[in-house]
Amino acid sequence: MDQFPIPPGQGSGFNGAGRRICELLRSQIADGTLPAGARVPSTRALAADLGVSRTTVTAAYEQLAAEGFLVTSVGRVARVASPLAAAAPSDSGTKRRVRAAPSLSAFGRRVAGIEMPGLAPAEPCRVDFLYGAVAARDFPALVWRREYQAKLRHHQRSLYYVAPEGDASLRRALQGYLRRARGLACDAEQILVVHGSQQAIDLCARLLLDPGDAFVFEEPGYLMARRCFEATGAKLLAIPVDAQGLDTARLPRDDRTRLAYVTPSHQFPLGGVLPIGRRLELLDWARRHRAWVVEDDYDGEFRYGQRPIDALQSIDTDGRVIYVGTFSKALSPQLRLGYLVLPPELVPVFRQAKRLADRHAPVLEQRVLASLIDSGVYERHVRRTRREHERRRAALLDAIARHLPGDAGVTGTAAGLHVVLWLPFLRPQDEPALVDAVRGKGVGVYPVSPLFAKPQSPLQPRPAGLILGYASLTVEEIQQGMRTLAAVIAARGSEPNSR
Numbered sequence: 001m002d003q004f005p006i007p008p009g010q011g012s013g014f015n016g017a018g019r020r021i022c023e024l025l026r027s028q029i030a031d032g033t034l035p036a037g038a039r040v041p042s043t044r045a046l047a048a049d050l051g052v053s054r055t056t057v058t059a060a061y062e063q064l065a066a067e068g069f070l071v072t073s074v075g076r077v078a079r080v081a082s083p084l085a086a087a088a089p090s091d092s093g094t095k096r097r098v099r100a101a102p103s104l105s106a107f108g109r110r111v112a113g114i115e116m117p118g119l120a121p122a123e124p125c126r127v128d129f130l131y132g133a134v135a136a137r138d139f140p141a142l143v144w145r146r147e148y149q150a151k152l153r154h155h156q157r158s159l160y161y162v163a164p165e166g167d168a169s170l171r172r173a174l175q176g177y178l179r180r181a182r183g184l185a186c187d188a189e190q191i192l193v194v195h196g197s198q199q200a201i202d203l204c205a206r207l208l209l210d211p212g213d214a215f216v217f218e219e220p221g222y223l224m225a226r227r228c229f230e231a232t233g234a235k236l237l238a239i240p241v242d243a244q245g246l247d248t249a250r251l252p253r254d255d256r257t258r259l260a261y262v263t264p265s266h267q268f269p270l271g272g273v274l275p276i277g278r279r280l281e282l283l284d285w286a287r288r289h290r291a292w293v294v295e296d297d298y299d300g301e302f303r304y305g306q307r308p309i310d311a312l313q314s315i316d317t318d319g320r321v322i323y324v325g326t327f328s329k330a331l332s333p334q335l336r337l338g339y340l341v342l343p344p345e346l347v348p349v350f351r352q353a354k355r356l357a358d359r360h361a362p363v364l365e366q367r368v369l370a371s372l373i374d375s376g377v378y379e380r381h382v383r384r385t386r387r388e389h390e391r392r393r394a395a396l397l398d399a400i401a402r403h404l405p406g407d408a409g410v411t412g413t414a415a416g417l418h419v420v421l422w423l424p425f426l427r428p429q430d431e432p433a434l435v436d437a438v439r440g441k442g443v444g445v446y447p448v449s450p451l452f453a454k455p456q457s458p459l460q461p462r463p464a465g466l467i468l469g470y471a472s473l474t475v476e477e478i479q480q481g482m483r484t485l486a487a488v489i490a491a492r493g494s495e496p497n498s499r
Contacts (some may be wrong), residue, residue, distance in 0.1 A: 166193025182311030271412020
């Protein structure tokens, strides 16, 4: 057998030397040096040959036998398995054969065909107006750590799965919080804890839509939600929004429309608040068509200058609204905790689907959050961060007014953690070049056009737009970022044929 370097005195058991013995024997089996049925050296002989302990060789042989490369038995010489029970790995230099496209389900083919913007670059910008990012310094780390350690020390007789709907302590805490903060009265049994609002939307899509159905969606709207619904094979019905949110006068009359997705408290991304007349019209439409309304309350806690608008579900008397809440904006998107408030008849099937998907959300985090809500810490944290966000928002609006051309416009300022900046002197097709140029200066800004489902109409042209999140930035960074954006826009304006 070929020699290979194994330092002596490596100890016993399946260590680094044992792994190298396995690799050597696998390669010799693969290249035919040790054909099927051939004897392999005894453990004693190979140990002496390689300068390792016999225990190490024995452990390597046992590993190869478990993988199906060798056949061993007490008192008999080990042999190469015949026929081999496991294929040997190919040599790294061997050219791989071209594989055919994978066989996928219809759902899989639809998912594979979905176009999505890339994730945020791994290398962050010096100043990044990334929507959905919040400041790490705002996270209540001290109280979270204290509560987490307390829950970790709490004695449990055993560790096992909990109910798919979530820990009872968090659902009870949410029941009280939603009544206080969002005007929403529900039973704890109606609440389902999920991995953020994205899982909530995915469950709604898969449980409520079939291929051939249709769904109403805001135009423009939240791209990740639209893609979830489209992946079911349902037909998109994009309904325009205006300064007041979804234009309910344009709701379809087709009874195949099974679902409407809305962001009524702060339309994403344009920021309109759905007035009471349109809310009632939407609920009446859902009742008449027996359609579900998915209410995504993604940042309803952050309204400035007045009390947050009550949830749409708070005035739903027919049980047609599914409320989606999240802790991503108030605490952290990395926490991956959100929840659904379901009409009672949907509770069993949503629990079952959650159980099939991933059993349940992380338990310790749920219990920590329940303690923070019950103690009042969470609501004090929300009030504090609301003041911080209001200060950042004011800084952004001031910087836009101070540094950008006077015809630049801003929408969505009354609530939330982002604004949309409209640049009427540029076209939507100018957005990618502008974004790249600004990123080249170390500032991240993001185009609004991907949030529109329909191409721009020549009869109703819209200007270029940027969605600017400000929740993760300092006042100084906001000012610096807008100065950089202004400089890039000014440079573009001085270029020949810049339009």
